[in-house]
Amino acid sequence: MGVPSFYRWLIQRYPLIIQEVIEEEPHEVNGGVTIPIDTSKPNPNGYEYDNLYLDMNGIIHPCFHPEDKPSPTTFTEVFQCMFDYIDRLFVMVRPRKLLFMAIDGVAPRAKMNQQRARRFKAAKDAAEAAAEEEQLRGEFEREGKKLPPKVDSQVFDSNVITPGTEFMSTLSFALRYYIHVRLNSDPGWKNIKVILSDANVPGEGEHKIMSYIRCNKNHPGYNPNTHHCLYGLDADLIMLSLATHEIHFSILREVVFFPGEEDRCFLCGQVGHRAADCEGNLKRKAGEMLDNTEADVVVKKPYEFVNIWILREYLEHDMQNPNQQSKKNLDRLIDDFIFICFFVGNDFLPHMPTLEIREGAIELLMSVYKNKFRSAKKYLTDSSKLNLRNVERFIKAVGTYENQIFQKRAQVQQRQSGRFIRDKAREKARDSVQASRQFSGKLVQLDSLDEVSDSLHSSPPRKYLRLSLDNNIGVANVETENSFKAEELDNGEDLKFKLKKLLRDKSDVFSSGKGEQDKVKLGATGWRERYYEEKFTAKSAEEMELIRRDVVLKYTEGLCWIMHYYYHGVCSWNWFYPYHYAPFASDLKGLESLDIKFELGSPFKPFNQLLAVLPSASAHALPECYRTLMTDPASPIADFYPADFEIDMNGKRYSWQGISKLPFVDERRLLEAATLVEKSLTNEEIRRNSVLFDMLFVVASHPLAELIRSLNSRTNNLSNEERATIIEKIDPGLSDGMNGYIASCGGDSQPPCFSSPVEGMEDVLANHVICAIYKLPDDIRGSEITHQIPTLKIPKKTIHLVDLKAEGLLWHEDGDRRRAPPKVKKIKRYNPEGSISGNRLGKAAHKLVLQTINAQLDNNADILLSPEFSPPTVSASHYRRTQLFFSPNYNFLRRFFKMIGSFLTRGLVMVLGYAYPAYECYKTVEKNRPEIEQLRFWCQYWILVACLTVFERVGDAFVSWVPMYSEAKLAFFIYLWYPKTRGTTYVYESFFRPYLSQHENDIDHSLLELRTRAGDMAVIYWQRVASYGQTRILEILQYVAAQSTPRPQPPQKRGGRANQAPAKPKKAPVPQPESEEASLPSSPSSSSSENEGNEPTRKASGPSRPRPTVTSVPAADPKNATQIAQKSVASPIVNPTQSTSQVETEPMQIEEVEGEAESGNENPNPEGPKETVMEETIRMTRGRLRKTRSEESR
Known part of the structure; x- marks a missing residue:
C-alpha cells in the first residue's frame, strides 16, 4: 500500500528507528576473478536474523525500470537482474532459518479498484509518451539528426506484472530454478528453508507474509524471540509489522532520497548529470563503441533498516498523555495508532479531503487521541474490531478543525500560486538578460567554445562539441563507423532527455497552465454543499443527505474491512468501496447504529482479474480468446474499457495525484462474459488460470x-x-x-x-x-500480551524523553499570526548538563535586572546628589541613607557588580545566543537523516541573528545606551530558539519574509542589473567619487585660506573666579523680533538676560564688542514673542563641564553672523538662497558627466 509521505514523516519524527546497512563487498584476486561473499559468516551489522521475507513486487518493478542502467529488453535480462537483486539482499540480512518469497497474487476486490485506476492511467501516459516521442523524432529528422532505430522489447508494458500473464508464469519457473541453484551451491543457504508463494496463490505478497507470521506465532513450538526482517518498498509494511506485535522485527528498504542518483549517467557512471549531458569519457557496452572504454562503474543504492522495536518505544512515549496517571497497554496503543493512520491514506479507500500528512494530519490525529482518550480503559480498537462509539467521538473531534484546515490550505495554495508566478517572471527576465548577454558585444565576450556551450543552456550539450574539446577521447583514433554510431547514440540520449523533461512539464498543471477551476472552494461558506454537488452530483438537500449516509456507511465498512485485513486476513473477497471520493471527517456520524456484516466469498481467477484491472491497450497480456472481450465494441463488457476517461485533479498539482474516474466493474456481468470463453483455453493457459499452493x-x-x-x-x-x-x-x-x-x-x-x-x-x-x-496452520487468534510472554527477551530501552520531538503548534494553528493553542501542555524537559534553568535561571535574571538598575542609578549619581534634585520635604535620615548609598566605598562595589553583571550578560548572550544554537544546528546537520523543518528553522534563526548583528554594528552609537539592552538581547535570543515560543518562525514569517517578498523582485532585478552592467557602473561611480573628492578638497582649501588671516583681538581682562559664570556656546543665531520690548540680547558667553547681571560675565569672557543687529523674520504677534523671551529667561541652563576652547571660538561665529546680518540689511527680501561652493561644483560636475555620456552614445 502506498501512503504518500508517510515514510518521510515517520523517519523525521522518529529518526532513531533508522540504521544504515553495513554491506560487505566481494573481493577480487589476480586476473579479475571475483570471490563471492561467504554468507555463512556472521552478519557485519552485528545482528543475526532468523527469517527474511521478500515482497517480490518491490524487486520486480525496479528490475523492469532500473535507474542505474539501461532498461532491459527481454524477460531473461529481467530475471538476471532479479537474481542479482536477491543475492544482494541475502548478503545484507543472512537469514539462518527461512527465506520467504511472496509475489502478489489475485487481490481482494477492494484492492482491484486501485489497481484498475493505476493501470489505466499507466496506459494513458504510455500513449501520450509515444505520441510525444514520435513528434520529437520527426523534429530530429528534419534537423538532420540520426537516431538509433527503435528496439523491440518484451517488457514494453509494465502491466504484465499482474497475476495470470505469461511473464508471471515464466517468472515462477525462473525463481524455482534460482532457488535450486543457490541451495545446491551457496554454503549460506544450505541450512535454511525456502518458501515460494507465486502469483497463482491468491492474496497480496505482503499479506501472505503476514499470514505466515500470524499463523505460526500462536502455535506451540514457536520461538517468540525469532528475529524477522522484511524487505519491501510499500509504506504499509511498517504498519503491518507493528500489527504482528513481534518485538524483534526490522524492515529493509532502499534509502529513499539518495542525492544525485536520479541523475546518474550510465555512460560514464558518474552522478549529478544524465547521459545526454555527459562530457566525460564515453562508455558503452563491450564491442559496441570505442576500444578504450573502461569497466562500467557500479553505483549501488544504499539500504537501511527500520527497527520496529525502537518504533514501539517511540509510540509508547508519543501516544500517551503525560498528564494521565495510569499507563495504557502498549499493544492496544499500537493498534490504535495503526487505525488512525488509515485516515491519511490506504489502498482501499479514497483519500479523506480533511487530512493531509504534509499538513500535519498525523500530529492532529495523535493530539486529539491523547486529549480525548486519557483514560487507560478507552481505546478505538480491540485487535481487529472497532469500537464505533469511541471512533465517532474521535473523528468528531477531528472534524471540528475542518474549517481552520481548509482556510489555511487556501492561504497556502494562494501563496504558492503567487510564488510560482513570480518564479516564472524571474525566469523569463533571467532568460532575456542572458540572451542579451549572448548577443551583446559590450556586456559579454565569448572567448571559447566552452563558454558558448555553457551559455546555450536551453538544450543539452551536443556531442560534436564535447568530442572537439575533450582530450580524453581520442577522436583521431576512432573509426568513422564508430563515430557515426556514437553520434546516433548521443542523439538518442538527447531525445530521451527532452522527452522526459517534456512529459514532466506536462504533468505539472502549474507549469503547463492546465489547472482546473476550483469549484468546491473548501474553506469558503457552503463548501460542504458544493462538495457533494460536484463530486456526488447531489441536486437537492434531501438527495445530499441520502448520499452522505450511504457514503458514511460504506466508508465505515471500509475501515472495519481494513482492520480485519491487517490482523486476520480477508473477511470478504468481494467487498469494495463504490465511490471515487471520501466523506469529510465531520460527516462520520451515527456510526454506533450501523449494521456492518461481511460475506467471505471467493477470490477471482487470474484471468478474470486481468479483465477487471487491465485496459484494452494491455489486452495482449491475456489469452487470445479473452482479448475480444476488451477490444470488440460489441462485447457485453465493452463499457468497462473506455478509450478516454476524466482525471479529476481535485486540487492537486501533478497529474499522477489526480483521481481517475473510471466506471466500476460489475462483477456479475464480467464473470458471465468470462465463462463463455474459458472453454477455449489450452492446458498451459488453464494452469495459469488456476489457484495453486505455496x-x-x-x-x-x-x-x-x-x-x-x-x-x-x-x-x-x-x-x-x-x-x-x-x-x-x-x-x-x-x-x-x-x-x-x-x-x-x-x-x-x-x-x-x-x-x-x-x-x-x-x-x-x-x-x-x-x-x-x-x-499454513490454522489461525489461532491468541489474546496474550506481547510483553508478558515469559520467554520473550525485551531489547534494552534506547529512547528517552530527550529523544522525543517537542510538540509545537498544529499545522492549521501555525498561521502568519501565531496564537497559543487552546490547551498548552506542560511537558517536563531535561536540559543539558551544566546549563542554567529553572530557579537558577530566574535568580540569575533577577540579579541582572538589579545590577542594571544600579548601573543606571550610578550614571545619574551626580544629578541625584545635587541640591536642586533634593526636595525640601526629604527627611534627614533619608538623606543620610542616600549619602551612604552613593558613598565612595559603596560606589566602588556598585561599579564592581556592574562589571560582573555586564560580563555575565555578555557570556550568556554568547552561550545562549550563539554557542548553544550552533551546537543544536550541528546536531541537526550531522543526523543520519536531517529533518527539513529543523534545517529550515535554524536557517531562519541565523538569518535573523545576522540581521540583528548588522543592525548593532550600524546603530551601535544609538542602541548601546538603551537601559537593559544586553538583557533584552539575551531574552530575544532565547525567545527565538526556545521550543515553546519558537519565535524564529513567527518573526521570520510575520516581519522578515513579508518585507523581502514585497521587495524581492526589485532586489533581484537590481542584483541582476548590477552583475550585467558592473563595468559601466564602476566607471560611473569612479567618476562620481573623483568629482566628489575634488569638490571637497576645493572647499577645504577655501576654508583654510579664509581662516588663515585671523582678526587681532585685544588682551582679555582677568577677573576673579567668583565673577566668572559658565559659558554656553551659541549653536545658532536666534531670530529676534524688531520691537524693542520683545528683543533678546545675544551674548557669546551667556544665555541669561541683562536683569540677572550680565556685566560680570562679559568681563570674565572678554572685552565687550558692539553687538550686531541681527535681521530676522518679523513676529506675527508681539505677544507670542514676549512669551518666548520670558521662557528663555525663566529656564537657565547650567553646564559646568563646558570646555574653554568652545568659548574661544565664539568671536569667529559672531563674525559669520555679522556677515549674514549685513547682507540681510542690504537685501531684506532676497529672491532666493545663494548658491554655495559645493552646490556649484556639483552642478558643474553633473554637466560634465552628461556631456561625457552624450559623446559616448554617439
Missing part, C-alpha cells in the same frame, strides 16, 4: 527432507490432485519452530537434473534439493 524447498540433508520423502513414498500411486489432499503436520522441533502442513507436489519432488528456463544460464546437473507443498 512451495517449500530444502536441501536433501535438512531434517524436513526425510518427512517429505516419507510422504512421497505413501502417495506415489495417486494423482496430483489426490496427493495434494494428503497432508502431514510439521514438527516444529525439526523445522526451527515452523508450524504448518506439507503435501506432496505434482511430479518429481527431487529431479536429478533441473533444467534452466533462463537463456544463458546452465542447468543444475546434480540436484540435492527436494520440494513439497506448504500449507
Whole structure:
C-alpha cells in the first residue's frame, strides 16, 4: 500500500528507528576473478536474523525500470537482474532459518479498484509518451539528426506484472530454478528453508507474509524471540509489522532520497548529470563503441533498516498523555495508532479531503487521541474490531478543525500560486538578460567554445562539441563507423532527455497552465454543499443527505474491512468501496447504529482479474480468446474499457495525484462474459488460470527432507490432485519452530537434473534439493500480551524523553499570526548538563535586572546628589541613607557588580545566543537523516541573528545606551530558539519574509542589473567619487585660506573666579523680533538676560564688542514673542563641564553672523538662497558627466 509521505514523516519524527546497512563487498584476486561473499559468516551489522521475507513486487518493478542502467529488453535480462537483486539482499540480512518469497497474487476486490485506476492511467501516459516521442523524432529528422532505430522489447508494458500473464508464469519457473541453484551451491543457504508463494496463490505478497507470521506465532513450538526482517518498498509494511506485535522485527528498504542518483549517467557512471549531458569519457557496452572504454562503474543504492522495536518505544512515549496517571497497554496503543493512520491514506479507500500528512494530519490525529482518550480503559480498537462509539467521538473531534484546515490550505495554495508566478517572471527576465548577454558585444565576450556551450543552456550539450574539446577521447583514433554510431547514440540520449523533461512539464498543471477551476472552494461558506454537488452530483438537500449516509456507511465498512485485513486476513473477497471520493471527517456520524456484516466469498481467477484491472491497450497480456472481450465494441463488457476517461485533479498539482474516474466493474456481468470463453483455453493457459499452493524447498540433508520423502513414498500411486489432499503436520522441533502442513507436489519432488528456463544460464546437473507443498496452520487468534510472554527477551530501552520531538503548534494553528493553542501542555524537559534553568535561571535574571538598575542609578549619581534634585520635604535620615548609598566605598562595589553583571550578560548572550544554537544546528546537520523543518528553522534563526548583528554594528552609537539592552538581547535570543515560543518562525514569517517578498523582485532585478552592467557602473561611480573628492578638497582649501588671516583681538581682562559664570556656546543665531520690548540680547558667553547681571560675565569672557543687529523674520504677534523671551529667561541652563576652547571660538561665529546680518540689511527680501561652493561644483560636475555620456552614445 502506498501512503504518500508517510515514510518521510515517520523517519523525521522518529529518526532513531533508522540504521544504515553495513554491506560487505566481494573481493577480487589476480586476473579479475571475483570471490563471492561467504554468507555463512556472521552478519557485519552485528545482528543475526532468523527469517527474511521478500515482497517480490518491490524487486520486480525496479528490475523492469532500473535507474542505474539501461532498461532491459527481454524477460531473461529481467530475471538476471532479479537474481542479482536477491543475492544482494541475502548478503545484507543472512537469514539462518527461512527465506520467504511472496509475489502478489489475485487481490481482494477492494484492492482491484486501485489497481484498475493505476493501470489505466499507466496506459494513458504510455500513449501520450509515444505520441510525444514520435513528434520529437520527426523534429530530429528534419534537423538532420540520426537516431538509433527503435528496439523491440518484451517488457514494453509494465502491466504484465499482474497475476495470470505469461511473464508471471515464466517468472515462477525462473525463481524455482534460482532457488535450486543457490541451495545446491551457496554454503549460506544450505541450512535454511525456502518458501515460494507465486502469483497463482491468491492474496497480496505482503499479506501472505503476514499470514505466515500470524499463523505460526500462536502455535506451540514457536520461538517468540525469532528475529524477522522484511524487505519491501510499500509504506504499509511498517504498519503491518507493528500489527504482528513481534518485538524483534526490522524492515529493509532502499534509502529513499539518495542525492544525485536520479541523475546518474550510465555512460560514464558518474552522478549529478544524465547521459545526454555527459562530457566525460564515453562508455558503452563491450564491442559496441570505442576500444578504450573502461569497466562500467557500479553505483549501488544504499539500504537501511527500520527497527520496529525502537518504533514501539517511540509510540509508547508519543501516544500517551503525560498528564494521565495510569499507563495504557502498549499493544492496544499500537493498534490504535495503526487505525488512525488509515485516515491519511490506504489502498482501499479514497483519500479523506480533511487530512493531509504534509499538513500535519498525523500530529492532529495523535493530539486529539491523547486529549480525548486519557483514560487507560478507552481505546478505538480491540485487535481487529472497532469500537464505533469511541471512533465517532474521535473523528468528531477531528472534524471540528475542518474549517481552520481548509482556510489555511487556501492561504497556502494562494501563496504558492503567487510564488510560482513570480518564479516564472524571474525566469523569463533571467532568460532575456542572458540572451542579451549572448548577443551583446559590450556586456559579454565569448572567448571559447566552452563558454558558448555553457551559455546555450536551453538544450543539452551536443556531442560534436564535447568530442572537439575533450582530450580524453581520442577522436583521431576512432573509426568513422564508430563515430557515426556514437553520434546516433548521443542523439538518442538527447531525445530521451527532452522527452522526459517534456512529459514532466506536462504533468505539472502549474507549469503547463492546465489547472482546473476550483469549484468546491473548501474553506469558503457552503463548501460542504458544493462538495457533494460536484463530486456526488447531489441536486437537492434531501438527495445530499441520502448520499452522505450511504457514503458514511460504506466508508465505515471500509475501515472495519481494513482492520480485519491487517490482523486476520480477508473477511470478504468481494467487498469494495463504490465511490471515487471520501466523506469529510465531520460527516462520520451515527456510526454506533450501523449494521456492518461481511460475506467471505471467493477470490477471482487470474484471468478474470486481468479483465477487471487491465485496459484494452494491455489486452495482449491475456489469452487470445479473452482479448475480444476488451477490444470488440460489441462485447457485453465493452463499457468497462473506455478509450478516454476524466482525471479529476481535485486540487492537486501533478497529474499522477489526480483521481481517475473510471466506471466500476460489475462483477456479475464480467464473470458471465468470462465463462463463455474459458472453454477455449489450452492446458498451459488453464494452469495459469488456476489457484495453486505455496512451495517449500530444502536441501536433501535438512531434517524436513526425510518427512517429505516419507510422504512421497505413501502417495506415489495417486494423482496430483489426490496427493495434494494428503497432508502431514510439521514438527516444529525439526523445522526451527515452523508450524504448518506439507503435501506432496505434482511430479518429481527431487529431479536429478533441473533444467534452466533462463537463456544463458546452465542447468543444475546434480540436484540435492527436494520440494513439497506448504500449507499454513490454522489461525489461532491468541489474546496474550506481547510483553508478558515469559520467554520473550525485551531489547534494552534506547529512547528517552530527550529523544522525543517537542510538540509545537498544529499545522492549521501555525498561521502568519501565531496564537497559543487552546490547551498548552506542560511537558517536563531535561536540559543539558551544566546549563542554567529553572530557579537558577530566574535568580540569575533577577540579579541582572538589579545590577542594571544600579548601573543606571550610578550614571545619574551626580544629578541625584545635587541640591536642586533634593526636595525640601526629604527627611534627614533619608538623606543620610542616600549619602551612604552613593558613598565612595559603596560606589566602588556598585561599579564592581556592574562589571560582573555586564560580563555575565555578555557570556550568556554568547552561550545562549550563539554557542548553544550552533551546537543544536550541528546536531541537526550531522543526523543520519536531517529533518527539513529543523534545517529550515535554524536557517531562519541565523538569518535573523545576522540581521540583528548588522543592525548593532550600524546603530551601535544609538542602541548601546538603551537601559537593559544586553538583557533584552539575551531574552530575544532565547525567545527565538526556545521550543515553546519558537519565535524564529513567527518573526521570520510575520516581519522578515513579508518585507523581502514585497521587495524581492526589485532586489533581484537590481542584483541582476548590477552583475550585467558592473563595468559601466564602476566607471560611473569612479567618476562620481573623483568629482566628489575634488569638490571637497576645493572647499577645504577655501576654508583654510579664509581662516588663515585671523582678526587681532585685544588682551582679555582677568577677573576673579567668583565673577566668572559658565559659558554656553551659541549653536545658532536666534531670530529676534524688531520691537524693542520683545528683543533678546545675544551674548557669546551667556544665555541669561541683562536683569540677572550680565556685566560680570562679559568681563570674565572678554572685552565687550558692539553687538550686531541681527535681521530676522518679523513676529506675527508681539505677544507670542514676549512669551518666548520670558521662557528663555525663566529656564537657565547650567553646564559646568563646558570646555574653554568652545568659548574661544565664539568671536569667529559672531563674525559669520555679522556677515549674514549685513547682507540681510542690504537685501531684506532676497529672491532666493545663494548658491554655495559645493552646490556649484556639483552642478558643474553633473554637466560634465552628461556631456561625457552624450559623446559616448554617439
